Amino acid sequence: MPRINSPAELEEFRKDIISKRDPNKPCIAVCTGTGCLALGAGKVVAALKEEIEKQGLNTEVVDTRETGCPGFCERGPIVVIYPEEICYLQVQPDDAAEIISQTIVSKKVIERLLYVDPSNDETIARESEIPFYKNQMRHLIGNNIKIDPKSIEDYLAVGGYSALVKALIEETPEQVVQLVKDSNLRGRGGAGFPAGIKWGFAAAGKEKKKYVVVNADEGDPGAFMDRALLEGNPFGVLEGLTIGGYAIGASEGYLYVRQEYPLAVENVTLAIKQAEEYGLIGKNILGSGFDFKVTVHRGAGAFVCGEETALLASLEGKPGEPKARPPFPAVKGLFGKPTNINNVETWSNIPLILKNGPEYISSIGTENSKGTKIFSLVGKVTNTGLVEVPMGISLRDIIFKIGGGVPGGKKFKAVQTGGPSGGCIPEEHLDIKVDFDELAKVGAIMGSGGMIVMDEDTCMIDVSKYFLNFLSGESCGKCSPCREGITHMLSIITRISEGKGREGDIEFLEEIAISTKNASLCALGGSAPNPVLSTIRYFRDEYEAHIRDKRCSAFVCKDLIAYHIDPEKCKACMICSRKCPADAIDGAKKQIHVIVQEKCTKCGTCYEVCPSGFGAVTRLSGEPVPAPIPEEERTIVGKSK
Amino acid sequence: MDKGKIEKIIEKYPRDPSSLIQVLIHIQSEIRWLPKEALNMVSQKLDVPMNRIQHIITFYKAFSVVPKGRHEVHVCTGTACHVRGATRVLDAVEERTGIEPGETDQDLKFSLDTVSCVGCCALGPVVVIDGEYHGNMAPAKTEDVLKNYE
Numbered sequence: 001m002p003r004i005n006s007p008a009e010l011e012e013f014r015k016d017i018i019s020k021r022d023p024n025k026p027c028i029a030v031c032t033g034t035g036c037l038a039l040g041a042g043k044v045v046a047a048l049k050e051e052i053e054k055q056g057l058n059t060e061v062v063d064t065r066e067t068g069c070p071g072f073c074e075r076g077p078i079v080v081i082y083p084e085e086i087c088y089l090q091v092q093p094d095d096a097a098e099i100i101s102q103t104i105v106s107k108k109v110i111e112r113l114l115y116v117d118p119s120n121d122e123t124i125a126r127e128s129e130i131p132f133y134k135n136q137m138r139h140l141i142g143n144n145i146k147i148d149p150k151s152i153e154d155y156l157a158v159g160g161y162s163a164l165v166k167a168l169i170e171e172t173p174e175q176v177v178q179l180v181k182d183s184n185l186r187g188r189g190g191a192g193f194p195a196g197i198k199w200g201f202a203a204a205g206k207e208k209k210k211y212v213v214v215n216a217d218e219g220d221p222g223a224f225m226d227r228a229l230l231e232g233n234p235f236g237v238l239e240g241l242t243i244g245g246y247a248i249g250a251s252e253g254y255l256y257v258r259q260e261y262p263l264a265v266e267n268v269t270l271a272i273k274q275a276e277e278y279g280l281i282g283k284n285i286l287g288s289g290f291d292f293k294v295t296v297h298r299g300a301g302a303f304v305c306g307e308e309t310a311l312l313a314s315l316e317g318k319p320g321e322p323k324a325r326p327p328f329p330a331v332k333g334l335f336g337k338p339t340n341i342n343n344v345e346t347w348s349n350i351p352l353i354l355k356n357g358p359e360y361i362s363s364i365g366t367e368n369s370k371g372t373k374i375f376s377l378v379g380k381v382t383n384t385g386l387v388e389v390p391m392g393i394s395l396r397d398i399i400f401k402i403g404g405g406v407p408g409g410k411k412f413k414a415v416q417t418g419g420p421s422g423g424c425i426p427e428e429h430l431d432i433k434v435d436f437d438e439l440a441k442v443g444a445i446m447g448s449g450g451m452i453v454m455d456e457d458t459c460m461i462d463v464s465k466y467f468l469n470f471l472s473g474e475s476c477g478k479c480s481p482c483r484e485g486i487t488h489m490l491s492i493i494t495r496i497s498e499g500k501g502r503e504g505d506i507e508f509l510e511e512i513a514i515s516t517k518n519a520s521l522c523a524l525g526g527s528a529p530n531p532v533l534s535t536i537r538y539f540r541d542e543y544e545a546h547i548r549d550k551r552c553s554a555f556v557c558k559d560l561i562a563y564h565i566d567p568e569k570c571k572a573c574m575i576c577s578r579k580c581p582a583d584a585i586d587g588a589k590k591q592i593h594v595i596v597q598e599k600c601t602k603c604g605t606c607y608e609v610c611p612s613g614f615g616a617v618t619r620l621s622g623e624p625v626p627a628p629i630p631e632e633e634r635t636i637v638g639k640s641k
Numbered sequence: 642m643d644k645g646k647i648e649k650i651i652e653k654y655p656r657d658p659s660s661l662i663q664v665l666i667h668i669q670s671e672i673r674w675l676p677k678e679a680l681n682m683v684s685q686k687l688d689v690p691m692n693r694i695q696h697i698i699t700f701y702k703a704f705s706v707v708p709k710g711r712h713e714v715h716v717c718t719g720t721a722c723h724v725r726g727a728t729r730v731l732d733a734v735e736e737r738t739g740i741e742p743g744e745t746d747q748d749l750k751f752s753l754d755t756v757s758c759v760g761c762c763a764l765g766p767v768v769v770i771d772g773e774y775h776g777n778m779a780p781a782k783t784e785d786v787l788k789n790y791e
Contacts, residue, residue: 317658
């Protein structure tokens with residue numbers, strides 16, 4: 001393909017691509033995002049291609065497309081068949097023959113692969129009618145299943161790069177900045193700073209050399225929407241970045257991608273190469289005189305690099321240690337030059353603003369939070385996956401309407417938003433509107449969009465300990481409030497979880513938390529106490545139970561729990577004693593089993609494997625373990641099957 | 642150590658101190674650790690003092706200055722995996738391999754590390770071995786999974 005030199009050539013090329021595509025020709029789209037690949041999507045694609053050939057079909061009759069993540073990870077591997085948009089879930093390689101012969105050739109729907117609505121047991125064939133999708137507003141992630149992320153032609157076919165054309169031809173750089181301001185888009189990385197204002201600062205810089213940067217160091221555990229956007233629609237991010245470069249006067253852009261995301265690096269690197277070949281990145285883009293170059297930089301595994309000044313230091317090849325602001329990166333950023341840095345999802349919104357006008361964003365949402373937001377809904381929730389919703393939707397709608405609630409009949413306890421900087425929100429606040437300000441009011445934050453659902457089996461002290469442990473390993477150590485504050489909070493929480501908590505520990509924790517929050521240099525330390533403060537705020541009784549009664553009601557804190565086999569219920573089946581990794585179960589055939597408490601590592605294997613019909617293994621906390629049954633009473637007589 | 646191989650890697654990047662992290666990542670992913678000779682070469686070619694290299698390789702988690710085992714086991718301890726019992730899975734893996742996160746066993750069979758989220762939360766708890774994902778892990782399943790690696 002020769003380089004595209006003008007907007008007219010681009011439109012002609014787009015028309016050409018679309019005219020060659022028959023909208024009625026069947027196309028099998030298979031999600032090959034990281035989640036579905038882990039579930040075997042690669043084998044499904046191979047099996048489908050093999051079957052197409054075997055059944056005498058070819059690419060003239062049916063297309064296959066390997067796409068990015070549409071979000072319904074829980075039911076992967078996901079296959080969507082166009083033009084009917086039939087959505088098949090949990091597809092296995094063995095299903096390939098039937099999909100080709102039934103659905104492609106005979107146009108019949110395979111019932112057993114469809115989504116079954118748990119409310120009425122009816123199957124749903126169309127993707128957009130599945131409740132998980134129906135209740136979303138999928139402006140950013142909706143294209144993922146429609147395009148092959150390795151094909152710039154697919155992106156052009158869905159209207160890609162028309163936003164860049166509009167920016168370069170119809171708008172001045174100042175006007176582009178104004179459009180972003182008018183959209184009221186707030187940064188999706190966590191802090192929620194208005195993107196247009198940030199752009200304005202960098203655009204105002206008089207220096208000749210400036211930079212734009214994509215922050216794709218998505219470090220919050222349990223959050224993977226940025227990865228899905230980069231893997232599934234890298235061109236959308238690149239188009240946004242290029243528009244940003246034009247608007248603030250930067251001729252170079254960087255993508256800083258987390259090391260744990262190899263597929264995202266691969267797809268975005270390929271996308272840059274294709275965009276360069278087509279002249280959509282490089283010198284004199286579309287004849288506008290604007291030059292733009294993009295480089296991918298892989299992170300080396302440091303959570304703090306998600307902080308913008310640390311990220312820029314890392315881009316320069318230095319340790320990712322944050323700097324005091326001001327000066328802000330917009331004034332003195334990468335290599336000392338004005339730099340505008342935004343998160344992946346923020347950049348992905350930019351083409352939408354240019355293409356559809358700023359109202360497209362500003363008409364959705366609450367007063368101060370506009371547009372849609374992608375959340376990764378994970379943990380103890382039925383429909384794990386990525387959900388894109390309008391700002392202002394309630395937490396309850398996200399978790400129950402879209403997420404399908406808590407699985408296994410368990411009781412909802414809390415939802416944690418905002419990753420290690422966020423907080424736990426209990427049931428009583430589930431009806432708040434999800435936006436930047438409302439979440440902050442209840443002690444959590446929007447953050448980058450991680451949403452971890454917790455049920456009755458989750459211990460809130462353990463959750464606090466988990467985040468502190470994570471942060472103590474990730475604190476760069478440069479400023480003492482963060483380094484020491486986190487360490488001390490962790491030691492107190494650990495003490496509490498081990499049953500060595502003391503009166504006054506809760507107040508002490510609160511005091512350290514507030515000092516750490518106020519005195520830390522960057523947002524990592526400044527927000528590190530949030531998980532502690534929010535769990536104390538809503539689950540103080542759990543802290544008290546751990547300290548006073550040495551009881552962990554969720555049966556998580558190992559030092560406070562014990563496993564016990566009820567001699568009345570044990571059928572001496574040997575399953576637990578065979579499976580016990582610590583060899584801690586004394587028992588033989590017809591001999592009631594006994595857990596040797598001194599050897600038990602409390603891994604819970606016995607509890608898991610004991611047949612549900614018996615339910616002989618019980619968990620205890622805050623109460624003594626009953627003495628083992630006397631040796632002479634252990635033989636089961638006359639009960640054999 | 643194959644000096645030519647290291648040289649080729651270094652040559653792929655601009656000869657500038659800002660390339661340091663990218664060069665080290667590349668070497669680490671090719672030979673799976675950073676031998677001292679390799680670091681000396683990087684120091685010379687990119688004109689970066691050794692103390693700065695030491696700072697980098699101890700600051701970032703991706704680097705190892707000891708050889709890794711034949712199989713790299715990563716137990717995901719992201720929040721979603723954590724609330725689904727990743728700690729107990731990690732305990733079981735430690736028990737079975739006899740090593741703790743950050744360690745490699747004496748036979749150079751397994752290296753164990755934790756990772757905070759690989760983004761397959763629907764599969765949690767997840768254990769990734771040599772890039773292969775094992776989902777819905779439980780302590781009782783670790784034995785069955787690990788025995789497939791020799």
